[in-house]
Each structure stands twice: as structure tokens, then as C-alpha cells.
Amino acid sequence: MSSQRLVVIGGDAAGMSAASQARKRQTADSLQVVAFERGHATSYSACGIPYWISGTVGAERDLIARSPQQHRANGIDVRTRTEVVAIDLAARTVHARDLDREREYDEPFDQLVYAAGSIPMRPDVPGIEASGVYGVQTLDDGATLRAELSDDRTRRVVIVGGGYIGLEIAEACQIRGLDVTVVDRSPTPIGTFDPDIGTVIADAIRGIGIDLVLGEPVVEIETGRDGRAVAVRTYAGRRLPADLVVLGLGVRPNVALAAQAGIPLGTSGGIAVDAQMRTRVEGVWAAGDCVESVHRLSGQRVVVALGTHANKQGRVAGINIGGGYATFAGVVGTAVTKVCDLEVARTGLSEAEADAAGLRYVRATVDSTTRAGYFPGAQPIKIKLLAEKRTGRLLGGQIVGREGAAKRIDVLATAIWNEMSVDEVLGMDLSYAPPFAPVWDPVLIAARKAFEAVEADARLTP
Amino acid sequence: MSSQRLVVIGGDAAGMSAASQARKRQTADSLQVVAFERGHATSYSACGIPYWISGTVGAERDLIARSPQQHRANGIDVRTRTEVVAIDLAARTVHARDLDREREYDEPFDQLVYAAGSIPMRPDVPGIEASGVYGVQTLDDGATLRAELSDDRTRRVVIVGGGYIGLEIAEACQIRGLDVTVVDRSPTPIGTFDPDIGTVIADAIRGIGIDLVLGEPVVEIETGRDGRAVAVRTYAGRRLPADLVVLGLGVRPNVALAAQAGIPLGTSGGIAVDAQMRTRVEGVWAAGDCVESVHRLSGQRVVVALGTHANKQGRVAGINIGGGYATFAGVVGTAVTKVCDLEVARTGLSEAEADAAGLRYVRATVDSTTRAGYFPGAQPIKIKLLAEKRTGRLLGGQIVGREGAAKRIDVLATAIWNEMSVDEVLGMDLSYAPPFAPVWDPVLIAARKAFEAVEADARLTP
Numbered sequence: 001m002s003s004q005r006l007v008v009i010g011g012d013a014a015g016m017s018a019a020s021q022a023r024k025r026q027t028a029d030s031l032q033v034v035a036f037e038r039g040h041a042t043s044y045s046a047c048g049i050p051y052w053i054s055g056t057v058g059a060e061r062d063l064i065a066r067s068p069q070q071h072r073a074n075g076i077d078v079r080t081r082t083e084v085v086a087i088d089l090a091a092r093t094v095h096a097r098d099l100d101r102e103r104e105y106d107e108p109f110d111q112l113v114y115a116a117g118s119i120p121m122r123p124d125v126p127g128i129e130a131s132g133v134y135g136v137q138t139l140d141d142g143a144t145l146r147a148e149l150s151d152d153r154t155r156r157v158v159i160v161g162g163g164y165i166g167l168e169i170a171e172a173c174q175i176r177g178l179d180v181t182v183v184d185r186s187p188t189p190i191g192t193f194d195p196d197i198g199t200v201i202a203d204a205i206r207g208i209g210i211d212l213v214l215g216e217p218v219v220e221i222e223t224g225r226d227g228r229a230v231a232v233r234t235y236a237g238r239r240l241p242a243d244l245v246v247l248g249l250g251v252r253p254n255v256a257l258a259a260q261a262g263i264p265l266g267t268s269g270g271i272a273v274d275a276q277m278r279t280r281v282e283g284v285w286a287a288g289d290c291v292e293s294v295h296r297l298s299g300q301r302v303v304v305a306l307g308t309h310a311n312k313q314g315r316v317a318g319i320n321i322g323g324g325y326a327t328f329a330g331v332v333g334t335a336v337t338k339v340c341d342l343e344v345a346r347t348g349l350s351e352a353e354a355d356a357a358g359l360r361y362v363r364a365t366v367d368s369t370t371r372a373g374y375f376p377g378a379q380p381i382k383i384k385l386l387a388e389k390r391t392g393r394l395l396g397g398q399i400v401g402r403e404g405a406a407k408r409i410d411v412l413a414t415a416i417w418n419e420m421s422v423d424e425v426l427g428m429d430l431s432y433a434p435p436f437a438p439v440w441d442p443v444l445i446a447a448r449k450a451f452e453a454v455e456a457d458a459r460l461t462p
Numbered sequence: 463m464s465s466q467r468l469v470v471i472g473g474d475a476a477g478m479s480a481a482s483q484a485r486k487r488q489t490a491d492s493l494q495v496v497a498f499e500r501g502h503a504t505s506y507s508a509c510g511i512p513y514w515i516s517g518t519v520g521a522e523r524d525l526i527a528r529s530p531q532q533h534r535a536n537g538i539d540v541r542t543r544t545e546v547v548a549i550d551l552a553a554r555t556v557h558a559r560d561l562d563r564e565r566e567y568d569e570p571f572d573q574l575v576y577a578a579g580s581i582p583m584r585p586d587v588p589g590i591e592a593s594g595v596y597g598v599q600t601l602d603d604g605a606t607l608r609a610e611l612s613d614d615r616t617r618r619v620v621i622v623g624g625g626y627i628g629l630e631i632a633e634a635c636q637i638r639g640l641d642v643t644v645v646d647r648s649p650t651p652i653g654t655f656d657p658d659i660g661t662v663i664a665d666a667i668r669g670i671g672i673d674l675v676l677g678e679p680v681v682e683i684e685t686g687r688d689g690r691a692v693a694v695r696t697y698a699g700r701r702l703p704a705d706l707v708v709l710g711l712g713v714r715p716n717v718a719l720a721a722q723a724g725i726p727l728g729t730s731g732g733i734a735v736d737a738q739m740r741t742r743v744e745g746v747w748a749a750g751d752c753v754e755s756v757h758r759l760s761g762q763r764v765v766v767a768l769g770t771h772a773n774k775q776g777r778v779a780g781i782n783i784g785g786g787y788a789t790f791a792g793v794v795g796t797a798v799t800k801v802c803d804l805e806v807a808r809t810g811l812s813e814a815e816a817d818a819a820g821l822r823y824v825r826a827t828v829d830s831t832t833r834a835g836y837f838p839g840a841q842p843i844k845i846k847l848l849a850e851k852r853t854g855r856l857l858g859g860q861i862v863g864r865e866g867a868a869k870r871i872d873v874l875a876t877a878i879w880n881e882m883s884v885d886e887v888l889g890m891d892l893s894y895a896p897p898f899a900p901v902w903d904p905v906l907i908a909a910r911k912a913f914e915a916v917e918a919d920a921r922l923t924p
Contacts, residue, residue: 013901048834048896057896062836065901164895307901308894329889336893345893372510374524404869407899410892411872417890418880427791428879430872431798431807432770433626434510434519437869439475439527439769 007109011037014288015115021318054172087261118251118289127221132229162189166248287313343406348396368442370404469571473499476750476776477577483780516634549723580713589683594691624651628710749775805868810858830904832866
């Protein structure tokens with residue numbers, strides 16, 4: 001076999017996992033691996049950026065799992081500060097631009113991994129491109145924002161968007177002693193949570209001292225004479241003065257380059273891939289935030305931008321490219337975050353998602369404690385479950401609580417993964433000792449209440 | 463239907479759960495419920511006793527979920543300080559002894575729940591019945607030991623047995639500023655853990671400042687002139703001076719009364735029950751520490767004395783007695799404990815248990831952190847997995863670590879419950895954010911390594 005060339009577009013989790021796995025499985029004689037990265041860093045924790053901004057994480061280098069130098073030592077030709085600006089599927093080349101040397105060139109490939117990640121959503125309102133308005137996506141974005149926040153003139157920060165990233169940045173700004181307001185068009189923060197749980201989250205965040213302006217779309221970023229953002233204006237006529245505006249609206253898959261080249265997208269807007277992470281173009285693979293995944297419960301295609309999926313998908317692509325066999329088994333919608341000492345987590349389907357998927361359900365919500373109620377350090381935990389009518393199949397779980405609450409979501413995620421019913425969950429042999437749980441773990445209490453709701457519902461409906 | 467009488471033997475978790483569930487489902491006219499309890503308290507957390515002894519939990523009443531008065535208010539005729547001394551299955555009566563009034567009487571029953579719990583194991587060595595030697599089983603035992611430990615003359619405590627209860631009492635004594643030695647015949651503490659993990663546990667416990675004397679059976683409790691214990695002597699000739707000796711050898715099912723009455727025991731020594739918690743005698747049920755359960759992985763019958771099972775089994779018995787339908791689905795061997803800031807947990811089968819069940823396996827052990835490695839407060843976690851040869855089915859998991867480590871066992875317990883293979887586990891959608899996990903959760907890393915071990919083994923074996 002003559003030497004093949006693998007080109008990877010994107011040097012973060014998905015791209016470099018693919019490159020590394022392929023590299024491990026083939027000799028340098030049989031496979032050359034070239035990876036293009038627009039920024040200066042590779043394999044970094046994008047999810048860690050808010051904690052670096054807050055100062056919770058000390059140094060930029062702490063976020064970097066593997067540097068370009070380390071990848072090169074492993075036989076991967078990493079080209080940082082080099083942007084791929086076009087893909088020619090017919091010629092089997094990518095067109096690259098070296099940002100520092102202002103040089104452009106074509107690089108041929110036999111196999112291509114598209115791992116271009118995601119881009120922050122920007123509302124289409126006047127002033128959105130003004131200076132003083134920042135996204136937080138890449139490590140380079142983080143460095144820029146960090147410098148801005150250190151400026152003594154920065155006192156008031158308005159964050160547009162109350163999802164995961166918005167709230168994490170809000171916490172970071174609050175830790176730095178800034179005056180923080182989060183504005184979101186939805187009536188409750190983190191729209192992937194049900195409104196009743198969202199209300200609990202909102203109350204807790206306000207309790208922490210972060211201002212929340214909810215149910216108000218942003219209509220304008222007001223700029224000063226120097227063209228810099230000075231305030232955020234909402235649909236309700238509110239004016240929120242801001243020394244700095246941060247976009248925390250979440251992200252969308254960065255698929256422009258792929259779409260232009262003719263790599264098909266799926267129904268969700270992400271790149272369509274099969275279980276092996278193959279796109280519909282021979283020899284072209286995709287992984288990470290830019291692809292769509294199968295939601296195991298709804299059967300629908302979804303785009304979920306999360307480092308853990310990116311790593312798994314990149315690994316799968318790389319193993320297959322390297323001649324092995326691996327598949328990505330889909331997602332169940334698990335997510336977790338922490339805002340100060342508030343922990344929130346979810347898995348499966350929200351009410352809105354279940355409705356959209358045509359699934360009918362009953363609800364159960366319980367309040368319990370993370371340890372035995374009498375044990376010092378016991379913290380509140382609220383768990384909401386959705387169970388399918390009649391079958392009792394667990395459809396979703398949402399948790400709000402304090403220390404020790406959120407990671408319990410993994411039990412529910414595992415139960416959903418296995419299509420367990422809530423009465424099966426109720427019987428499970430979960431660990432118990434007073435420092436770790438009440439004698440009925442909150443997960444079991446919630447399952448018991450959900451099961452009672454399923455039974456009550458069955459008695460009522462014909 | 464004329465009124466039936468349900469008699470319950472044992473007023474803690476299993477017995478009172480059964481009584482309460484049956485009570486809830488039947489009117490007072492159709493069912494009378496009488497519960498006998500030898501001690502003075504009902505429905506208390508036996509697992510919480512070590513924390514009450516240590517002072518971590520302030521008051522005895524904190525451990526009581528429901529008092530006799532509360533049960534009586536719910537229509538259950540609770541008779542505390544009353545011991546059942548015989549069961550006559552032919553006459554359908556129990557013979558009860560009122561310990562305070564020194565009165566004995568027969569109580570008739572239609573349905574009987576046997577929930578007599580467990581009794582501490584006592585080695586058959588000279589001096590074991592001496593004063594100054596204490597078991598810790600009931601709340602009354604706890605009160606006695608607490609008083610003894612408060613005595614200024616108590617400086618040196620020797621704990622016989624290095625299992626869960628032994629180590630929990632050891633911590634309690636250490637918190638009280640006493641000089642603590644734990645002696646155990648096994649080479650590593652908590653014999654249900656594999657020796658390699660046990661060694662890690664032993665090192666950590668010694669690091670906490672608790673003396674461990676391992677691999678030395680106790681051969682004698684030496685007594686002084688007043689007949690009180692003064693030292694523990696081991697097979698190796700060691701003499702451990704003791705102002706107080708505590709038995710922490712674990713427990714065995716309290717089945718004497720049932721066996722005398724002719725209620726059949728199972729192969730494991732616990733009372734044999736079916737899925738509904740029926741014994742083999744019509745109208746006689748059993749639940750809690752005195753029964754045997756099905757281990758879902760090995761298929762074998764096992765006795766596991768744990769409050770969480772007792773509650774579930776009592777609930778199941780009570781629902782069935784009350785005319786409903788419920789079953790107990792078995793166990794997978796999950797357990798957790800904490801010794802100072804050391805967290806240990808296990809689920810599924812240990813190597814010895816898998817060997818005994820005829821299951822062949824590969825091992826994988828990984829060291830990781832509870833949060834992203836760069837995140838403040840990240841704590842060490844070690845996970846060991848056993849996976850079945852060829853199939854890759856997850857057979858067991860053991861965890862040792864610090865804060866945030868142990869509760870991850872529940873994901874493994876849920877995976878084992880569902881007979882997942884380690885490569886399925888590796889694909890799971892577990893929650894990720896830097897304050898909660900590395901981008902590859904330690905559970906996933908362990909599954910990945912176990913999967914690699916399964917594959918490597920398959921290449922080697924014909």
C-alpha cells in the first residue's frame with residue numbers, strides 16, 4: 001500500500017482525537033497526518049475557558065491537554081494559525097491560508113476529517129459587530145476577553161443569553177467582582193430545562209447576586225461615539241448599560257466550508273454522518289460540534305456541542321480511518337453545569353422535546369437531600385422525572401441542587417440509555433451510606449413517585 | 463371479608479416499611495397491624511449509629527425516621543420493648559415477652575412478617591463475652607457504646623474486624639480523640655474488595671492515623687481481675703492493650719426464631735423468599751437483613767445486610783400484603799463507605815466472587831480525577847473494573863478516592879443491572895463539565911481500558 005495522506009480540519013478535541021487514533025494505528029510510511037488549526041493552540045478544553053476567565057483556573061496552559069509540539073512529536077504535522085478556506089472534493093485538496101506568513105497553498109488528501117467545531121450565535125441586531133462585544137468560543141477569544149475584563153474601566157458586564165455558556169461567563173465575571181446582568185429572550189434560563197425547573201434555577205441565580213432579565217429579546221447593542229458598545233436594549237424598552245457585552249447565546253455548527261464543498265448536511269443543520277462518523281462523501285469524515293448525532297430516545301437528529309461527544313466521535317473516526325472498527329452510539333441529551341454553588345443537570349427529553357417527539361408522559365418532582373437528612377453537609381436536591389404513559393419508560397430527568405446533586409444525573413442517563421422503566425429504576429441497587437445518600441436515594445424516591453404517577457394515570461385513562 | 467391480623471416481628475426498616483405499606487392499603491376494619499420491637503425505638507437508621515457515636519450526628523432522635531408514637535398515630539399497634547420468643551405456625555400465634563412488665567402472652571396472626579434483622583458476628587474465642595466488649599447493632603447498643611466512649615478512662619479502643627462497620631466505628635473513635643487499632647484476619651480491610659484495591663484502602667486508612675493489624679486472627683480477649691477486657695491477643699502472638707473492645711466483624715441474619723418455627727432457610731443461611739418476599743410458609747413473609755436475595759449477576763443467593771434493601775423489601779412485602787403487587791428485583795452487590803475523607807465503593811462481583819461463580823474476566827484499573835485535572839478541588843479516583851472474557855460484559859467495579867469519587871459507583875451498578883458490556887459503557891452519554899469530571903469521565907476511561915483488555919485477551923486466547 002502506498003502512503004496515504006490524512007488531512008484534518010480543526011485542531012481541537014474532535015480533530016486531534018481523530019488524528020491521534022489514526023496515527024497510532026498506522027506507520028508513518030503508510031499514513032501521513034496533517035492537521036490544520038486556525039488558532040495557536042491544539043487539544044484544549046473549550047469548556048474550561050470560563051474558569052480561566054474567572055481566575056479559578058490559573059494559567060492558559062492548564063487548559064491545554066496536548067500542545068502542537070507534543071502532537072508533532074507523535075508524528076502529526078500540525079499547522080497552527082493556518083485556516084482552511086476551501087475544500088475541493090473533486091481535486092481532493094484543501095486550500096489553506098497561513099495567517100502569519102500570508103501565504104496560501106493547496107494540500108492534497110486521501111482521507112479528510114472535518115472537525116471545524118461551532119461558532120457562537122449572534123443575534124441579527126444593530127451594533128452586534130461593535131467593539132466591546134465578545135464571543136467566547138476559542139482559547140484566543142478567551143484570552144481577549146480576559147484582558148478586557150482586567151481593564152479597570154470594566155465594571156458592568158451584560159451577557160446576552162442565559163444558557164450554559166452565558167451563565168458560566170456570568171459566574172466568572174461575578175467572581176472577578178464585576179456587576180453582572182444576564183439577558184435572555186426566554187422566560188427562564190437554560191432553555192433546555194422545563195420552565196418549572198428553570199424557575200428554580202432563576203431564583204437560585206438571583207440569590208447568588210447575578211441580575212437576570214428574562215423574557216426580553218435584545219433588539220440593539222447601543223454604541224458610543226467611539227463606536228464601542230455602551231448598552232444593551234431590549235424589546236421591552238429596557239436599557240442595560242454595559243462596559244462590556246458578552247455573547248452567551250450558544251453555538252451553531254460551523255459547516256459553511258463543508259456545505260460550500262458539497263458535503264451534505266443533515267436535517268438538524270449539522271453534517272450528516274453515519275455510526276462510523278463517515279459523511280456521505282467517500283473518504284470524508286466529520287466529528288465534533290459540527291456534526292449531528294442520533295438522539296437515542298426520540299430517534300431524531302440533533303446537534304449537541306460538547307467536548308465529551310467531540311472526543312468520542314474523533315476517537316471513533318480515527319480508529320476507523322486507522323483500519324479498526326468503532327461506532328458512536330448516539331446521545332441522550334445529558335448536560336451539567338455549575339453556577340457558583342448551584343448545580344444543574346439534565347438528561348433525556350424535556351417536556352417540549354418529548355412533545356415534539358410525539359411521546360406522552362407523566363411528571364414527578366421530588367425534593368430530597370444529597371446525604372442522609374441528619375448527616376452534616378446534606379444539601380438540597382430537586383429531581384424531576386418524565387415517564388412515558390402506560391409503559392413507564394423513563395424519558396427525562398432534570399436536577400437542581402447543591403454540592404453532590406448534579407452528578408446523580410449519570411444514573412438517570414444510564415437508565416435512559418438502557419430504556420429502563422421507572423419501576424425498574426426504583427428497584428435498582430444504588431449505593432447507600434449516610435454520608436452519600438438517604439436510605440432511599442433521591443433518584444429512587446423520584447422513580448417511585450414517577451411510578452405512582454404512571455399507575456395513577458393508567459387508572460384514569462381509558 | 464372479616465378483619466385480618468398482620469403481625470410484624472422487628473420494628474426497624476423492613477418491618478415498619480411492611481407495616482406502613484399494608485396499613486396504607488387497607489382500612490382499619492379489614493386489617494389490624496401489630497408490630498413487635500425488642501428495643502425502644504422504631505424505624506431508625508442503624509447505618510447512622512457510627513456517626514452518632516462520633517458526634518457527627520448530634521442527637522439520637524436525628525436517627526429516628528418515625529417513632530412508635532408516629533406509627534401508632536398511623537394506626538399501627540407498635541409494641542416496643544417486647545420480644546417475640548417463639549412462633550407457632552400451626553396455632554398461628556407468636557409468643558411475646560414484654561421486657562419491662564415481665565409479662566408474656568400469645569398474639570394471633572393471619573399474616574406474619576418476619577423482619578428480625580441481623581446479629582453481630584462474635585468470634586468463638588475466650589473472653590468474647592467479657593464486659594468491655596461491645597457489638598454495635600441496635601440503637602440501644604449505640605447508646606451503651608457512646609456512654610462507654612465518653613468515660614475518661616477510655617483511651618485505647620481495639621476494633622475486631624476491618625469491614626464496613628469496623629472502619630466506620632474506627633473513624634468515630636478517632637474523631638473522639640481515642641487511640642484506635644483495627645485488627646482483622648484478612649490481609650486487607652473490607653474483604654469484599656479485591657486485595658489490590660484493599661491494599662490501597664489499607665494505606666489510606668493508615669495515612670489517616672488509624673492503626674491496622676492485618677492478617678492476624680484474634681485468638682483471645684484478655685480480661686483483668688474484674689473480668690473486664692484489657693487486651694486483644696492475635697494468632698501471631700501480638701497483644702493489643704484495650705480499654706474497650708468493639709466487634710466490627712459484620713453481621714449474620716437473625717434467623718433462629720424462624721428456623722425453630724420451621725420457616726425454611728435458603729442455601730446462604732438467610733430466610734428463603736420469592737420475588738414478592740413470601741417465605742415458603744403460607745401467609746408468612748420476610749424482609750430485611752434476615753432474608754437472602756438473588757444476585758443478578760452470579761444468579762446465586764446472597765445475604766446482604768443493608769438499610770436500602772431492607773426498606774425496599776419491606777415496602778414490597780407490605781404492598782403485597784395490602785393487596786397490591788410488587789417484587790424485589792435482586793441485588794448487584796453495591797456498597798459504599800467513607801472513612802474520614804477516604805471514599806470506597808463497590809458493585810457487582812469481586813475477583814473471588816466471579817471465580818466462585820465460574821465467570822472468567824479481564825481487569826482494568828485506572829487513576830483519574832473527580833473533576834477536570836486543572837480544576838480546583840479535583841480529587842484522585844481509582845477505578846477497577848472486571849469485564850467478562852469474550853463478551854466484555856461488565857462484571858464488577860471498585861472505586862477508591864476522595865470527595866466526589868464513590869457515588870460514581872451507581873453508574874456502574876446501573877450498567878451491571880442492565881448487563882452492559884464495557885464497550886457499551888464507553889459510549890455512554892455521561893455528564894461533563896470541568897467542575898464535575900474530566901472530558902472523559904473516569905468511568906468512561908475505565909471502560910475504555912477494560913474494553914482494550916477484552917480485545918487484547920481475545921487476540922491471545924484461542
